[in-house]
Amino acid sequence: xxxxxxxxxxxxxxxxxxxxxxxxxxxxxxxxxxxxxxxxxxxxxxxxxxxxxxxxxxxxxxxxxxxxxxxxxxxxxxxxxxxxxxxxxxxxxxxxxxxxxxxxxxxxxxxxxxxxxxxxxxxxxxxxxxxxxxxxxxxxxxxxxxxxxxxxxxxxxxxxxxxxxxxxxxxxxxxxxxxxxxxxx
Amino acid sequence: xxxxxxxxxxxxxxxxxxxxxxxxxxxxxxxxxxxxxxxxxxxxxxxxxxxxxxxxxxxxxxxxxxxxxxxxxxxxxxxxxxxxxxxxxxxxxxxxxxxxxxxxxxxxxxxxxxxxxxxxxxxxxxxxxxxxxxxxxxxxxxxxxxxxxxxxxxxxxxxxxxxxxxxxxxxxxxxxxxxxxxxxx
DNA sequence: GACGGCATGTAACCAGTTACATGATTAT
DNA sequence: ATAATCATGTAACTGGTTACATGCCGTC
Numbered sequence: 001x002x003x004x005x006x007x008x009x010x011x012x013x014x015x016x017x018x019x020x021x022x023x024x025x026x027x028x029x030x031x032x033x034x035x036x037x038x039x040x041x042x043x044x045x046x047x048x049x050x051x052x053x054x055x056x057x058x059x060x061x062x063x064x065x066x067x068x069x070x071x072x073x074x075x076x077x078x079x080x081x082x083x084x085x086x087x088x089x090x091x092x093x094x095x096x097x098x099x100x101x102x103x104x105x106x107x108x109x110x111x112x113x114x115x116x117x118x119x120x121x122x123x124x125x126x127x128x129x130x131x132x133x134x135x136x137x138x139x140x141x142x143x144x145x146x147x148x149x150x151x152x153x154x155x156x157x158x159x160x161x162x163x164x165x166x167x168x169x170x171x172x173x174x175x176x177x178x179x180x181x182x183x184x185x
Numbered sequence: 186x187x188x189x190x191x192x193x194x195x196x197x198x199x200x201x202x203x204x205x206x207x208x209x210x211x212x213x214x215x216x217x218x219x220x221x222x223x224x225x226x227x228x229x230x231x232x233x234x235x236x237x238x239x240x241x242x243x244x245x246x247x248x249x250x251x252x253x254x255x256x257x258x259x260x261x262x263x264x265x266x267x268x269x270x271x272x273x274x275x276x277x278x279x280x281x282x283x284x285x286x287x288x289x290x291x292x293x294x295x296x297x298x299x300x301x302x303x304x305x306x307x308x309x310x311x312x313x314x315x316x317x318x319x320x321x322x323x324x325x326x327x328x329x330x331x332x333x334x335x336x337x338x339x340x341x342x343x344x345x346x347x348x349x350x351x352x353x354x355x356x357x358x359x360x361x362x363x364x365x366x367x368x369x370x
Numbered sequence: 371g372a373c374g375g376c377a378t379g380t381a382a383c384c385a386g387t388t389a390c391a392t393g394a395t396t397a398t
Numbered sequence: 399a400t401a402a403t404c405a406t407g408t409a410a411c412t413g414g415t416t417a418c419a420t421g422c423c424g425t426c
Contacts, residue, residue, distance in 0.1 A: 037406085067406085
């Protein structure tokens with residue numbers, strides 16, 4: 001369970017409302033931790049009850065009121081506690097892999113191949129977004145220090161993961177196309 | 186939701202009991218789809234009710250009875266249906282990334298760096314397992330066809346993912362060590 | 371006698387998803 | 399008119415985790 005902690009990180013960087021957090025989870029921090037607004041509101045309520053964040057209601061003109069959340073001392077302490085804690089190795093969930101492994105059994109090699117091609121394009125788009133952020137925010141990565149360096153490294157992880165996934169897609173497309181030509185000859 | 190489908194794939198390859206499935210999910214198919222025995226039993230019961238699998242109770246001597254599950258025609262049809270269906274792009278959950286991004290805020294750069302080093306070793310071990318399977322089961326990958334080729338490609342995906350993760354770890358370790366030396370000088 | 375393997379499960383809980391609901395303002 | 403944006407939430411459901419329970423067999 002780390003949505004709490006992802007929120008603590010994001011709110012530490014900048015205070016914000018549930019809605020604003022949901023926007024951030026559509027990009028930036030959301031690129032490596034997905035969350036919907038419903039979940040964010042619920043977790044935020046729980047965190048407020050635990051005293052990790054405090055909410056300040058802000059009236060706005062022309063817009064609904066909003067609650068701006070700030071990390072409290074207890075929240076900061078919790079973040080530190082969590083950071084020091086060892087992390088479980090993440091458990092794999094590779095649905096495309098399951099499909100590929102089952103393709104032959106269901107006579108669906110062709111449609112799984114199309115899926116791999118489609119996912120290759122999805123990941124190419126994602127990679128392009130990362131590259132654009134890289135160019136815009138980190139033009140000189142060698143000179144980064146501290147928090148900016150860490151942010152860059154996280155983004156770099158996204159770049160490497162996407163590249164490696166695309167390479168896999170290419171190998172799969174090549175090998176399977178080849179195999180289909182060979183076996184139908 | 187694809188545990189059902191992962192089980193259909195595994196049972197299509199070979200019939201087996203819930204316990205045997207749980208063993209398989211500790212290795213082979215479990216390397217890219219994690220599941221515990223409790224979950225497997227529950228899903229298996231649901232699948233039997235839906236008619237996707239049929240159970241045959243087998244009495245054993247010296248051991249508890251077991252129920253051996255076989256995929257039915259309806260189960261095969263469901264597998265085909267699922268294979269033809271497009272797949273959602275998987276949503277990211279990178280807890281190490283969240284930690285790295287929060288490290289500076291919690292004054293925990295040092296302990297996060299140690300976590301990265303630890304996870305590098307975990308993934309090195311995982312990679313070694315994949316490599317061993319590669320050598321044992323697929324000594325001549327260029328000659329593979331059909332189901333074996335697909336199995337190999339899934340494994341290949343694991344190899345690429347682990348390699349790329351390790352490369353990221355190395356970059357992180359290098360960059361942060363360097364940064365800590367620089368800023369404390 | 372204790373532990374590990376075989377074999378099955380129940381119960382409680384937690385996290386995450388999907389659908390629905392409300393209501394004002396601004397841009398097309 | 400209609401859709402998008404801002405802003406908050408409830409309710410029902412699904413999937414997954416953790417803890418607990420049972421009982422026999424073979425080995426150390």
